[in-house]
Amino acid sequence: MRCLTPRLLEPLLRTAHELTVENDGIADTLTLTRGISRAEVIREICVHLEPYQAGEKPITGETVIAKDLTIDSLAIMDMVMELEDRFDVSIPMSVIAEIHTVDQLADTIRDLRANPS
Amino acid sequence: MGLFDRHAGLLEAYRDVRTTGYDPFQIRMERVLSPTKAIINGRETLLVGTNNYFGLTFDPSCMEAAIEAIRAEGTGTTGSRIANGSYSEHVALEREIAEFYGKKHCMVFTTGYQANLGVISTLAGQGDFLLIDADSHASIYDACKMTQAEVVRFKHNDPSSLEARLRRLGDKPGNRVVVLEGIYSMLGDSAPLREFVDVCKKYGAYVLIDEAHSLGALGEHGRGLCESTGVIDDCHFIVGTFSKTLGAIGGYCVSDDPDFDILRVTVRAYMFTASLPPSIVASVRQALRVVKAKPELRTQLWNNVATLYDGLKAQGFTLGPEHGPVVGVHLPDRMTAIGFWRAMLDAGIYVNVAVPPATPNGVSLLRCSLCAVHTKEQLDHMVEVMTGIGRQFGVLPDKQLRAAGAR
Ligand SMILES: Cc1ncc(COP(=O)(O)O)c(C=O)c1O
Numbered sequence: 001m002r003c004l005t006p007r008l009l010e011p012l013l014r015t016a017h018e019l020t021v022e023n024d025g026i027a028d029t030l031t032l033t034r035g036i037s038r039a040e041v042i043r044e045i046c047v048h049l050e051p052y053q054a055g056e057k058p059i060t061g062e063t064v065i066a067k068d069l070t071i072d073s074l075a076i077m078d079m080v081m082e083l084e085d086r087f088d089v090s091i092p093m094s095v096i097a098e099i100h101t102v103d104q105l106a107d108t109i110r111d112l113r114a115n116p117s
Numbered sequence: 118m119g120l121f122d123r124h125a126g127l128l129e130a131y132r133d134v135r136t137t138g139y140d141p142f143q144i145r146m147e148r149v150l151s152p153t154k155a156i157i158n159g160r161e162t163l164l165v166g167t168n169n170y171f172g173l174t175f176d177p178s179c180m181e182a183a184i185e186a187i188r189a190e191g192t193g194t195t196g197s198r199i200a201n202g203s204y205s206e207h208v209a210l211e212r213e214i215a216e217f218y219g220k221k222h223c224m225v226f227t228t229g230y231q232a233n234l235g236v237i238s239t240l241a242g243q244g245d246f247l248l249i250d251a252d253s254h255a256s257i258y259d260a261c262k263m264t265q266a267e268v269v270r271f272k273h274n275d276p277s278s279l280e281a282r283l284r285r286l287g288d289k290p291g292n293r294v295v296v297l298e299g300i301y302s303m304l305g306d307s308a309p310l311r312e313f314v315d316v317c318k319k320y321g322a323y324v325l326i327d328e329a330h331s332l333g334a335l336g337e338h339g340r341g342l343c344e345s346t347g348v349i350d351d352c353h354f355i356v357g358t359f360s361k362t363l364g365a366i367g368g369y370c371v372s373d374d375p376d377f378d379i380l381r382v383t384v385r386a387y388m389f390t391a392s393l394p395p396s397i398v399a400s401v402r403q404a405l406r407v408v409k410a411k412p413e414l415r416t417q418l419w420n421n422v423a424t425l426y427d428g429l430k431a432q433g434f435t436l437g438p439e440h441g442p443v444v445g446v447h448l449p450d451r452m453t454a455i456g457f458w459r460a461m462l463d464a465g466i467y468v469n470v471a472v473p474p475a476t477p478n479g480v481s482l483l484r485c486s487l488c489a490v491h492t493k494e495q496l497d498h499m500v501e502v503m504t505g506i507g508r509q510f511g512v513l514p515d516k517q518l519r520a521a522g523a524r
């Protein structure tokens with residue numbers, strides 16, 4: 001749970017479907033949950049990775065992105081940029097370099113959402 | 118594992134490239150005749166891919182200055198400026214570049230690559246944030262590997278993408294350094310610099326702009342995009358190179374920051390490599406004088422840009438988004454690009470071929486760079502040649518088909 005000032009809210013409201021707004025009685029104060037299920041993040045990642053699927057092997061949480069798929073490192077970084085904006089997090093390049101699987105990418109995104117600092 | 122096994126994918130791609138005949142990465146200029154002509158494969162070839170924007174490599178005054186400097190001070194400095202000292206000419210060159218931009222300080226490097234590498238990796242350190250355009254030059258990416266700062270990429274030429282990333286940093290402590298380029302080297306497009314500067318001001322971020330391809334080409338005095346968009350004072354660090362418009366080699370960074378000179382004892386790419394030789398310093402100083410004295414070179418360059426860009430566009434080629442001294446021609450895939458490149462070389466025209474992973478978004482390109490001293494006839498001829506090859510390769514619709522379609 002995080003309290004956000006109205007100024008910070010504006011960009012978040014564009015993704016309003018992710019937010020639960022609780023009316024706790026205090027005017028001007030909105031409490032948001034940034035919670036999002038792991039399955040949902042994985043689903044979104046898979047949508048981005050689909051074009052790079054190699055053969056019939058399905059993309060799962062264990063898929064090693066740079067190895068099991070036909071995606072190159074630049075395209076991985078571009079996909080990460082899309083995911084950053086979708087989930088409103090920034091993933092430093094050094095962190096991206098340590099991510100191998102779809103699961104790891106999803107967990108990184110969820111961790112950053114829960115704890116942006 | 119063998120030492121080269123990790124490059125297996127690249128080796129395979131490289132082998133593909135070479136099967137087409139010539140190797141675009143090992144082109145031999147048997148003899149360079151002028152800024153626009155060389156002998157390649159025994160044939161006189163038009164050069165439209167050498168970043169020689171003002172054609173100053175053969176400017177008689179620059180050549181004379183270099184020759185005189187060699188006679189006066191020898192062929193090299195044999196060491197770095199912190200070890201062997203600065204020659205008066207290094208100091209004079211730095212003063213002249215600082216004056217050119219109206220900035221207080223300038224540091225000259227042995228290449229532009231080293232200027233970016235050293236300055237960027239040193240400015241942003243542990244606890245800081247480096248925000249770079251996704252299409253940044255390799256020297257900027259390499260600087261990112263050397264810094265302890267957190268590096269985040271934003272979408273190419275997209276101020277709102279930068280803003281989202283600055284906003285997400287919230288009130289975390291640490292400097293924000295944003296890295297931009299005046300003109301991007303693959304597609305010739307320039308940054309919406311004013312909008313970027315506004316975002317940086319809003320979030321208190323420092324702006325570093327690399328004017329490698331825009332020096333001379335943009336702005337009333339040729340200072341680059343920072344001048345043409347009127348934001349020189351808002352660009353905290355301006356980096357550039359002597360290897361393109363100024364026709365030699367070397368790099369620089371200018372700034373008004375009062376503590377700028379501390380970089381002389383912190384930037385390793387400055388401290389641990391030999392300084393520029395006297396001949397280069399002399400020719401660059403003269404080239405800068407030429408840039409100031411002959412604005413008509415800029416006019417000629419842009420006239421040539423229009424001839425090539427508009428000519429190719431009219432024939433139906435897909436090009437970079439705007440006029441620029443670099444004209445990127447999109448081709449459908451790697452092998453077409455390489456075949457097209459080779460056919461052009463056979464027809465006596467040299468351009469660069471750029472294929473993934475060296476290009477943004479995996480595109481395959483012919484990268485043409487214009488020169489103020491190309492003639493209109495040369496460029497009209499080039500459009501004709503490319504149109505013919507484009508039809509042969511099925512990149513452009515066949516003439517008959519076009520005629521039939523028009524009826
Ligand atoms: C945008 C950009 N920055 C820096 C450089 C490096 O310049 P130099 O050739 O002086 O090392 C280049 C040239 O390749 C470039 O295109």
